[in-house]
Amino acid sequence: MIDFSFPPELQELRAQVAAFVDGTVLPAEQQLGKRPYWDLVAELQPKARAAGLWCPFIPKEHGGMGLGHLGNALVQIEVGRSFSGLGGWALNCMSPTDATMLTILEHGTPDQHERFLRPLVDGQRRVCFSMTEKNVAGANATGMETTAVLENDTWILNGEKWFSSGATTSNVAMIIAKSDPDAPRHRQYSAFLVDLPNPGYRIIRDIPVLADIGVRRFGDETVHGHAEVRIEQLEIPAENLVGARGDGFVVAQHRLGYGRLRHGMRSIAKAQAALDLAAKRCVDRSAFGRRLGDLQGVQWQLADCARDLYLARLLVLHIAYKLEAGEDISAENGIAKVFIADMLSSVIDRALQLHGSLGYSLDLPLAHWYAEARGHHFIDGPDEVHRWKTGRRVLAEYERSGTTARAAGGDLF
Numbered sequence: 001m002i003d004f005s006f007p008p009e010l011q012e013l014r015a016q017v018a019a020f021v022d023g024t025v026l027p028a029e030q031q032l033g034k035r036p037y038w039d040l041v042a043e044l045q046p047k048a049r050a051a052g053l054w055c056p057f058i059p060k061e062h063g064g065m066g067l068g069h070l071g072n073a074l075v076q077i078e079v080g081r082s083f084s085g086l087g088g089w090a091l092n093c094m095s096p097t098d099a100t101m102l103t104i105l106e107h108g109t110p111d112q113h114e115r116f117l118r119p120l121v122d123g124q125r126r127v128c129f130s131m132t133e134k135n136v137a138g139a140n141a142t143g144m145e146t147t148a149v150l151e152n153d154t155w156i157l158n159g160e161k162w163f164s165s166g167a168t169t170s171n172v173a174m175i176i177a178k179s180d181p182d183a184p185r186h187r188q189y190s191a192f193l194v195d196l197p198n199p200g201y202r203i204i205r206d207i208p209v210l211a212d213i214g215v216r217r218f219g220d221e222t223v224h225g226h227a228e229v230r231i232e233q234l235e236i237p238a239e240n241l242v243g244a245r246g247d248g249f250v251v252a253q254h255r256l257g258y259g260r261l262r263h264g265m266r267s268i269a270k271a272q273a274a275l276d277l278a279a280k281r282c283v284d285r286s287a288f289g290r291r292l293g294d295l296q297g298v299q300w301q302l303a304d305c306a307r308d309l310y311l312a313r314l315l316v317l318h319i320a321y322k323l324e325a326g327e328d329i330s331a332e333n334g335i336a337k338v339f340i341a342d343m344l345s346s347v348i349d350r351a352l353q354l355h356g357s358l359g360y361s362l363d364l365p366l367a368h369w370y371a372e373a374r375g376h377h378f379i380d381g382p383d384e385v386h387r388w389k390t391g392r393r394v395l396a397e398y399e400r401s402g403t404t405a406r407a408a409g410g411d412l413f
Contacts, residue, residue, distance in 0.1 A: 004317075006070070006074070010070065010071050010074055013067075013071060013074065013075065014074045014075070014078060016051070016052075016053070017053060017074075017075050017078040017079065017091075018078045020047075020048065020051055020053055020090075021078055021079065021081055021082060021087050024044065024047055024048075024090070025044065025082050025086050025087045025090055026081075026082065028040050028043070028044055028086060029082060029083070029084050029086055032084055032086075037084075037086075037223045038169075038223075040086060041086065041089045041090065044086060044089070044090035045089070045090055045092065045123050047090070048090045048091050048092075052065070053065070053075075053090075053091050054091060054092055055091070055092045055093060055101070055121050056071065056072045056075045056076075056091065056093055057072045057093065057098065057102060057258075058101060058102075058105065058121055059105075062105065062113070062117065062118075062121055063118070063121040063122065064121060068323075068324050069319075069320040069321075069323035069324050070317070070320045070321065070324055072320075073261075073265050073316055073317065073320040075091070075093070076093070076262055076265035076266060076269075077265050077266075077268055077269050077316075078269070079091060079093065079266070079269075080265060080266035080267070080268065080269025080270060081269045081272075081273060083270070083273070083365050083368065083369065084223075085223065085224065088266075092121070092123045095165070095166075095262060095263075096127070096128055096129045096165050096166050097120060097126050097127050097166070097170075098258070098262065099129075099255045099256070099258045099262065100120075100127045100128075100129055100174050100255055101117060101120050101121065101127070102254075102255070102258050103174070103242070103251055103254050103255040103258075104116055104117045104120070104174075104193070104242065105117060106254060107191070107242050107243040107247065107250075107251050107254065108193075108242055108243075109239070111239060112193065112239075112240070112242065116172060116193050119171075120172070125170075125171040125172055126166065126169060126170045126171055126172070127166075127170055127171070127172040127173065127174060128164050128165060128166040128167040128170040128172070128173050128174070128196075128227075129164065129165065129166075129173075129174050129255060130161040130164040130167065130173050130174065130175045130176070130229060130231075131144065131161070131175075131176040131252055132161065132162050132163045132164070133145060133146065133159070133160060133161060133162050134160065134162035134228070142185050142186060142188070142189070142249065144159075144176060144177065144178055144189060145159055145178065146158065146159025146160065146161065146175070146176075146177040146178060146231060147159055147177060147178050147179075147181075148177035148178060148179040148190055148192065148236075149179075150179070150238070153237065153238045154235050154236065154237060154238065155179075155190075155192060155235070155236040155237075155238065155240075155241070156233060156234070156235060156236075157175065157177050157192070157200070157231050157233075157234040157236060158231055158232060158233060158234070159177065159231050160228070160229065160230050160231060161175070161227075161228070161229040161231065162207075162228055162229075163207065163226045163227075163228075164226070164227045164228075164229050165224065165225075165226050165227075166224055166225070166227075167196075167203055167225070167227035167229060168203060168206055168225040168227055169223070169224070169225070170196055171195065171196050172193060172194070172195060172196060173193070173194050173196055173201060174191060174192070174193055174242065174255075175191070175192045175193075175194060175201075175231070175234075175236075176189050176190070176191050176192075176248045176249075176251070176252050177189065177190060177192065177231075177248070179245060179246065179248070180245065180246055183246055186249045186250075187246040187249070188246070188248075188249075189246070189248030189249050189252075190241060190242075190243075190245050190246060190247065190248040191241070191242040191243060191247065191248040191251040191252065192236045192240050192241060192242065193236075193240045193242060194234065194236050194240060198234065200231060200232055200233050200234030200235060201229060201231055201234055202229065202230045202231075202232065203227045203228070203229055204227070204228040204229065204230055205227070205228050206225030206226060206227055206228075207225070207226045207227070207228055209226055209375070210371045210374055210375070211368075211371045211372040211374075211375060256380050256381065261316070261319060261320075261323075261329075261333060261336075263337070263340070263376060263379065263380060264312070264315070264316050264319075264336055264337065264340045265316055267312070267340050267341070267343070267344040267373075267376065268309065268312050268313060268316060268340070270344060270348070270369055270373070271305070271308075271309055271312070271343060271344050271347040271348065272309060273365075273369075274347050274348045274351040274366060274369060275302070275305045275306070275309065275347055275351060277351055277355070277364065277366065278301075278302065278305070278350065278351035278354045278355070279293070279302065281351075281354050281355050282298055282302065282354060292354070298354065301350045301353075301354065302350075304346070304350070305346070305347045305350055305351075308342075308343040308346060308347065309343065309347065311339070311343070312336075312339065312340050312343045315332070315335070315336040315339060315340065316336065316340075318332065318412075319332050319333060319336060331390070331393055331407060332409070334386040334389050334390050335386075335390055335409075337380065337381065337383075337386050338383045338386045338387055338390075340376075341373075341376040341377050341383060342377075342383075344373045344376055345370075345373045345374065345376070345377070348366060348369050348370050348373050349370065351366055352366045352367065352370055390407070393407040394407040394408070
């Protein structure tokens with residue numbers, strides 16, 4: 001028998017997180033624009049810790065809840081109902097800090113756990129991730145030109161970074177740079193941690209983006225900017241190298257892998273909220289003498305949204321199951337990343353359309369979500385790269401075994 005039920009303790013945990021989001025986070029969200037964002041975060045975090053809701057994915061011995069991947073998925077889906085990110089920051093599981101914490105935990109030394117991971121888990125610091133570069137390295141993760149040269153016991157970094165998310169409000173940066181240009185392509189890069197601010201890591205500006213219409217900015221306060229950074233003679237002690245020399249690509253992919261899954265979890269929550277708004281509109285609004293929801297064409301649109309949300313939930317739960325079992329998820333994660341981005345954009349677009357001009361206005365959150373959802377098609381790797389990799393797997397599996405089944409979920413049955 002295939003059992004899709006959750007253990008009682010996870011059901012209780014999900015109910016507890018839902019109650020915290022409904023009773024504490026969402027009321028605080030109503031104060032956005034009237035009070036500084038980080039003041040609200042500072043008030044919410046002690047309440048979350050007192051409720052035992054803190055860093056769900058971090059082991060207990062390091063100060064977190066010690067949840068497995070399935071439990072964390074359930075928590076993240078509830079937290080994702082906070083459209084502003086306050087829910088994630090309240091539980092200290094917001095991007096880009098969350099994925100980088102996991103990477104430091106997995107690849108960092110005991111000294112790095114003490115100096116960098118502990119303050120991050122305690123909520124005393126925030127960390128950004130600097131990999132993408134404007135000219136060559138976006139979709140091409142092995143095209144980075146920022147250099148790292150070892151001089152005695154110090155690494156000297158020079159170059160530029162683009163879209164370093166959260167850099168403006170972070171105290172630590174993880175940087176990927178080219179340390180070994182003559183090594184094989186995937187061994188040319190290393191990962192480094194550096195305290196901020198640092199004169200060698202200069203933030204030029206936060207790049208204006210489509211989502212700035214309201215999703216990440218409240219008043220004049222930048223909450224989660226995307227920074228253009230100039231790195232000039234940045235000195236990093238040798239002990240701040242994460243993993244071994246040449247492990248930078250592996251470290252970066254470890255971090256991005258969790259980020260893709262977390263975006264999927266939060267996207268499900270956002271799409272569900274959009275569909276709920278659409279359903280309410282269809283029940284409350286009349287058109288041509290009857291309820292909007294009684295029109296067959298409208299019902300078909302709602303049906304398509306429900307179908308795609310259902311599939312997205314199954315994808316995330318299956319990936320969480322494979323992670324729990326210690327299995328490789330690279331194929332499934334790439335497929336899910338593209339499908340869930342499409343699902344989120346489609347559901348929000350339909351919800352906005354059903355609201356007409358009201359949906360297009362900023363009186364509802366749909367326009368904010370619509371702008372933010374567009375970014376999911378290239379955040380943590382553009383759709384085209386994931387589709388390209390999936391296509392290559394399809395061909396490789398056929399050549400290996402005479403069937404494409406394993407590249408299309410065939411290991412399920």
